[in-house]
Amino acid sequence: xxxxxxxxxxxxxxxxxxxxxxxxxxxxxxxxxxxxxxxxxxxxxxxxxxxxxxxxxxxxxxxxxxxxxxxxxxxxxxxxxxxxxxxxxxxxxxxxxxxxxxxxxxxxxxxxxxxxxxxxxxxxxxxxxxxxxxxxxxxxxxxxxxxxxxxxxxxxxxxxxxxxxxxxxxxxxxxxxxxxxxxxxxxxxxxxxxxxxxxxxxxxxxxxxxxxxxxxxxxxxxxxxxxxxxxxxxxxxxxxxxxxxxxxxxxxxxxxxxxxxxxxxxxxxxxxxxxxxxxxxxxxxxxxxxxxxxxxxxxxxxxxxxx
Ligand SMILES: [Zn+2]
Ligand SMILES: [Zn+2]
Numbered sequence: 091x092x093x094x095x096x097x098x099x100x101x102x103x104x105x106x107x108x109x110x111x112x113x114x115x116x117x118x119x120x121x122x123x124x125x126x127x128x129x130x131x132x133x134x135x136x137x138x139x140x141x142x143x144x145x146x147x148x149x150x151x152x153x154x155x156x157x158x159x160x161x162x163x164x165x166x167x168x169x170x171x172x173x174x175x176x177x178x179x180x181x182x183x184x185x186x187x188x189x190x191x192x193x194x195x196x197x198x199x200x201x202x203x204x205x206x207x208x209x210x211x212x213x214x215x216x217x218x219x220x221x222x223x224x225x226x227x228x229x230x231x232x233x234x235x236x237x238x239x240x241x242x243x244x245x246x247x248x249x250x251x252x253x254x255x256x257x258x259x260x261x262x263x264x265x266x267x268x269x270x271x272x273x274x275x276x277x278x279x280x281x282x283x284x285x286x287x288x289x290x291x292x293x294x295x296x297x298x299x300x301x302x303x304x305x306x307x308x309x310x311x312x313x314x315x316x317x318x319x320x321x322x323x324x325x326x327x328x329x330x331x332x333x334x335x336x337x338x339x340x341x342x343x344x345x346x347x348x349x350x351x352x353x354x355x356x357x358x359x360x361x362x363x364x365x366x367x368x369x370x371x372x373x374x375x376x377x378x379x380x381x382x383x384x385x386x387x388x389x390x391x392x393x394x395x396x397x
Pocket of ligand 1: 148152182188189190191
């Protein structure tokens, strides 16, 4: 078996943190500090809402396994000729709630959303803006559905063409280091004039313009990291020109899950050779001998027979 070297550039990174400036990486780590230093990240609950990463993982979350392509016939003429292609991967449930997988959820959702926003920027020539719509205190008893209706009404009034909306039930008290109920919506969107958004105040609802200091990826990542999580709720929703029906995005998420030689979908595979006992806990790609790999899950009999 030989490690693959020349063709790594063909495989897209699952999470492209290289797009993020060092300054913004600092901001990204801020949330992990707030999670650990705060007294109530894991306990705060209101109307069924909670913060991400508060539930136990499945037993397989974060465990390493192999994916590969055993389609030897499709590999002729390449450096993988007469060989199979395999790579390690970490199993993930991609749930926002999962204590092990939530960062994968965060990265995946942020990447997807960034792509959508950047696509619209490219098509429209406009640049994305970030506002916060805060719920007045006397409306705190109302459910998000009701609050979101108001938020959408406001977006119409400030003339937003489209964007995405994330509901935050909680705010963080940096001095006292705790989270408290203070519902608001973050909107990354297009169309309004900053001054209009900033000036909006009607029925006690306040719209604040946050400017565009951070990259889109860093902003989405940060907003999702402490978003409200509740069953059957979509953490991030699109509206107007950026809704699914109006803006089509080619989904190349799967590129990472395809064979770089024959483009078949990678399947879970098992080693009959050197890696039989346990995959290494590291990202790794190999071009390997076909007889050393199988797609049949190995039963105990096999493992015991070999011992
Ligand atoms: Zn998980
Ligand atoms: Zn292949």
